[in-house]
Amino acid sequence: MTEDSKQRDYRDTVFLPKTDFPMKAGLPQKEPGIAARWEQIGLYDALRKARRGRKKFILHDGPPYANGDMHIGHALNHILKDMVCRTQNLLGRDAPYVPGWDCHGLPIEWKVEEQYRKEKKNKDEVPPREFRAECRAYAQNWVNVQREQLKRLGIMGDWDNPYLTMDFQAEATIVAELMKFAENGNLYRGAKPVMWSPVEKTALAEAEVEYEDITSTQIDVAFEIVESPIPELVGAHAVIWTTTPWTIPVNQALAYGPEVAYWLINATDGRKYLVAFELVEAFLKRSGLGLLDEPGMPEDAEELLRYGLSKAYNGSQLAGTLARHPMHHLGGFYAAPRPLLPGDFVTTDSGTGLVHMAPDHGEDDFDLCKANGINPVFAVMDDGRYRDDWPWLGSADERRMSVINPKFNAPDGPICSDLAEAGALLAASADYAHSYPHSWRSKAKVIFRATAQWFVPMDRVMDWIEPKTRAEKGWENEGGAIDPSEETLCASPTLRERAMEEIARVEFIPEKGRNRIGAMVEGRPDWVLSRQRAWGVPITLFVRPDGTYLQDPEVNHRIIAAVMQDGVDAWDEARKAEFLGPDYNPDDFEMVTDILDVWFDSGCTHAFVLESGRWPDLTWPANLYLEGSDQHRGWFQSSLLQSSATRGRAPYDQVLTHGFTMDAKGKKMSKSLGNTVDPLKVMETYGADIIRLWALSVDFTEDHRIGDEILKGVGDQYRKLRNTFRYLLGALDSFVGDMSDAGELPELEVYILALLSELDGKLRKAAEEYDFNLYTRLLVDFCNEDLSAFFFDIRKDSLYCDGPDSVTRNAYRTVLDLLFHALVRYAAPVLVFTAEEVWLSRYPEDGEEDDAGQRGSVHLLEWPSVPGVRADAAKWDALRALRDQVNEAIEPLRRDKTIRSSLEAEVTVPAAAVPEGVSDESLAELFITATVTRGQGEAVIVTKTAHRKCSRCWRHLPDVAEEGALCGRCDEVVGAMDAGAA
Incomplete structure (x- = not known):
């Protein structure tokens, strides 16, 4: 070797990873552009087309109120729903997602009234139709705002066609569902004490x-x-x-x-x-x-x-x-x-x-x-004051107050x-x-106040199950008559009994949800349906002077058709004769002016979303309902009662509940305490993928925490994942090939593929069981511990310094390619924007179609196919444990600068700790040291090597003849490169 060659700079001969994928994510700036591209290519519709004909999985979205910006609990809820649908689609199922909003009720009406109070307007002086129009406009505005916020969060769904409870079709369906109760006599008006708000002047539900x-x-x-x-x-x-x-x-x-x-x-x-x-x-x-x-x-x-x-x-x-x-x-x-x-x-x-x-x-x-024959006297009025004519504290008393x-x-x-x-x-x-x-x-405090309200009885024997359902349940014989030999099945149960049977059947995740909703249903009073407000679906009943109500299917049909055409405004005194038709005298009936409890509205969403046919991708019943644990007394329960009464079963087979998001100290978030976390600001600072990674890393089934330090920790976790993909992209630069080209794989590659196969099974199980905390942790740990800190670390010498024809290098890159295709799919439901960025970095839009023919988006791909490889787990556990001991023994020498890297270390390890069939050369490769020998002691001994360092690969090897020279391998690779250049 000449003097000149000994002084040569070999950096340009090293095969360093090359990629344009940046280490700095810049998510707040990058994510909106990715989301815009999804809209441009019609990603959701493309996914529906790709999965058409596959096994259905239906998650029915519970309707949030359309009355304010998205908050952190809102974000968590929708990230979980998105994760469910994305993993189900990834698993090859047809899992559509139709988002929805609850648009009626007190929360929205109250906001409109607040605006009235600011403008010093009296709501009671505004025509009801005009007032309802303002409520509708208010709700629609927030639907539009929340829709954009959720899309920014990366939630994929049918955003152009969501369901709204204030759509005329939805309102008509709600009326039709109410009529199923009415036509069978399963509504009654009674004067029972209910929770009443004197401030809002209406009955309230427990929820x-x-x-x-x-x-x-x-x-x-x-x-x-x-x-x-x-x-x-x-x-x-x-x-x-x-x-x-x-x-x-x-x-x-x-x-x-x-x-x-x-x-x-x-x-x-x-x-x-x-x-x-x-x-x-x-x-x-x-x-x-x-x-x-x-x-x-x-x-x-x-x-x-x-x-x-x-x-x-x-x-x-x-x-x-x-x-x-x-x-x-x-x-x-x-x-x-x-x-x-x-x-x-x-x-x-x-x-x-x-x-x-x-x-x-x-x-x-x-x-x-x-x-005992004692009836209420209705002394307290709707505003919480005693009646004007009440002998004690009535209007004549100057001390009168609420x-x-x-x-x-x-x-x-x-x-x-x-x-x-x-x-x-x-x-x-x-x-x-x-x-x-x-x-x-x-x-404001509520009171219990007896008023005339409309109720669904919980303990009256049900006789309104549809005939088909009754037969399926075994409550009838083949001729349609009750089978006396099956008395326990044939006796139609009460609504409470039917609901309790369904609670026993449905799968609750976590299991404690079953006891929670069960206790509530078991002890709840009759379901009060009426509210004394203006913005909602009317209780479309005609009542006689004796308190009974009209049960005529033809009248009901006319009412439903009118609501389908004109919405809730159709229920108007001016149309009384039209609805009643020629068979009835309008003077004989009073039109009910109460509206329905919004929980009845939301309890009917399964009917007008899953059954209406407006969304042909959806089917009834839903596989899953997913909401916060407070919905055991809210939407889960109202849906259960409504569907059990009209269809004989719950509208869902599984119920998944999440806890509440607390601040970093575990305290409930409150604007007055100033400890709220705004997801919109988090996205501006960190990006949506960081919120998603946080939401899918916590144990969401329990109450959980978020704060600046927690988010910084999530950011560190994200960077490690991002660097894993960056390394893969760089290492696979210009790679073309697959497993068929790899030949017989080295033992290390076989081991990594075995780990991948094991990970694949665990991730699939976690996805099926909605264990997203485990799913995310498994993915992060595999990338950090098995790949970055182990596999990548060991094989970087081969990647950088072996020649293009190296069997080891090609085998390594072949396995990296397999890892890439698996990991980008696993990560896609979690880091929706980053996974897309990774995919498009390797397969840009203007590139050629890949073998799967799915160039447009990573989110169109299905669960990866990984080889079912096995390895000697005990052997590799021992080797990795010994590697940890070696690294621990090297560290003191590195700290005191006796050596600068493990490549300078000569290591002696206990012979008994080395699995059978492993050579010293293989150990040196695994430990990234100069040499490894075996001793009879129990300790790991480290000394500085006397071998010279190769100027290209930096390994200290006996075949490096002098300072500045190359080892035999590098000399051969550089010689081939020089010859090729000549």
Whole structure:
């Protein structure tokens, strides 16, 4: 070798990876262009065409409200749905996604009213049609805004044709579904207490309230007993305890526990009080009263209890007892004595063991009073004030105010003041802490208020299952008649029973969802459908003076057709005669003015989305419903009840729920706390793929966290994945070939293919089971640990320095090509923009078609086909463990600069740690060291090599004759290159 050649710069002879794929992602700037390209090529439609005829997988989108910007929970929810559909499409199924929005109801109406209040307009003075038009326009605006935000997030779906509950077809279908209940008599109007918002002046569903901790006034009130089968009780006072002083003006009875022991105590104020024996001490403490000494009354506390119990009455003895209302002097409503009634719900956990009954304002109160012929009086109006004509606190009283006003219920408020003046207030304090329902929209407290509402009964025997469904369920014999030999199947179950059977059948992910929704359905009251608002689907019923409603299919058909044509505005008094037709006198009927609960709207989405035919790619029932865990009491439940009642089964086979997104410290996000994370700003800073990687990395089935530091960590994870693809693209520059060209693969390549095969199976299983946290972790760990830190690291010498005809180098690149095609597909549902960028970097649009004929997008591809290769796992586990020991032993020498890289290290390893059949040369290649020898000790020994360094590959080898020279391999490769250049 000449002196000149020894000084030559060999950098231009090294086969370094070449790619234009940038290390810096620039996602916020790059992603919008990729999304625009998808729209240009019609990606969603192209995917539908590619999957047509395949096995269907239907995820039915739950409708979010169209009333504001996308928030982080919204983003998480849609990323999960997108991941489901993309993985199902990747698996070769036909998994369409039709997004939808809930466009009716209080949240939207409330926003329009807020605008009215700013403009000092009175909603009640605006024609209903005009008001509804403004609600419709408001909803449509937010549909348009949210649609663009979700598209920016990379959510793929039929964005040009989403479903909206305010579409006329949807509104008509909702009416038609309501009529299925009505025509079979499974609606009734009843005056039951329901949760009512005095601020919004409407009934609310459980899903429309949230519970907040509050402090209320608690009072003890004396009701004088005027009649009783126990003579000693007459003239005494029954004591009730309540935290809702405002309900005392509508008290109509008292309830006692039939098995509770009651003590008639002589108090130091000279009165006798009837209180549950177990609660006497607490009552005396609240009231400040004591026990009056009686002859024979012991002083010892324990003896005193025995004394009291000996004098106690069993609750059942109180039957027939009457007490008078503390305000009986007002006459009228208050003049009649109040009966003491047995109530199984009465406990001795707190209070006095006697409960005041206001059937207008409590479910137990209503049921007990109704059973005893006592009806509500409807004293509280829709705004929360007592009626003008009410004898106590009506319009003539200057202290009149809403019953939810804290001043109204305060110890010095009008209720307590009047009770004190009447000598009935025994104790009052504003210190009772408890949880209380509030409207989630106005944030105001709600009340239980009896009003005339429309209900679906939960416990009436169902007889409205469609005949085909009944036969399928075994509830009929072949002739259509009930089969008496199958009584348990033939007896149509109640809606509650049918829903519970479906809850047992459906798969819930996580499993705890089954118990949650089951407990709710098992204990829920009848389904209240009506709302006293303007923006929604009307309850299209004609009611007779006696309260019954018309059940005529022809009338219903005309109504449905009109709503299909004109939307909810069709339900108008001016069209009354048109709907009723010639067979009925319009004067004999009243048109219902209430609208449907929006949960009924959303509960019907399966009918007008999956069954209507408007989206021919969709089928009923859905494979999957996916929403937040709060929807066990919302959309999951309303859909279950509506479909069970009309179709005999749930509209879904699986229910997947996710938890809520907390801040970085695990606290609930709140604008007032300033700890919210705006996904729109995150996309501006990091890009949509970072949000997606975060959403699919957390355990979304539980509550989870997000914050700046968490997102930075996700960003680091993303960079490692991106660098994996960048390396693959560079290493595969100009590569043409496949496994058929590779010949017999080296053992390392076989091992990596075995790992890929194992990964493939795990990813497929994770996708099928919606375990996206595991899916993402497996993918990241494989790229980082098995590829970047191991396979790529070991083979970079062969890639850079072997000649073009090298068997090892070609085998390596062949496996890299297989890895590329697998990994880009695995990553595509997660990093939708980056995977597309990677794909187009290798296969640009203007390039030739690949063998699959799918050049346009990575998202048109199907799950990769990987060879089912196996390797000796135990052998490779041992080798990798030994490699880790070697690296650990080398590190101190690197730190103190004895050596600069592992290539300078000569290593001695324990011979017992080396698997059989592995050469020292192979070990040196795996460990990236100069040499490896085997010793008899147990420790790894590292020394600096005396071999000279090759000026091209930088390996320290015995065949490098002198400084600046080349090793034999590099000399041969460079010689061939020089000859070719000449």
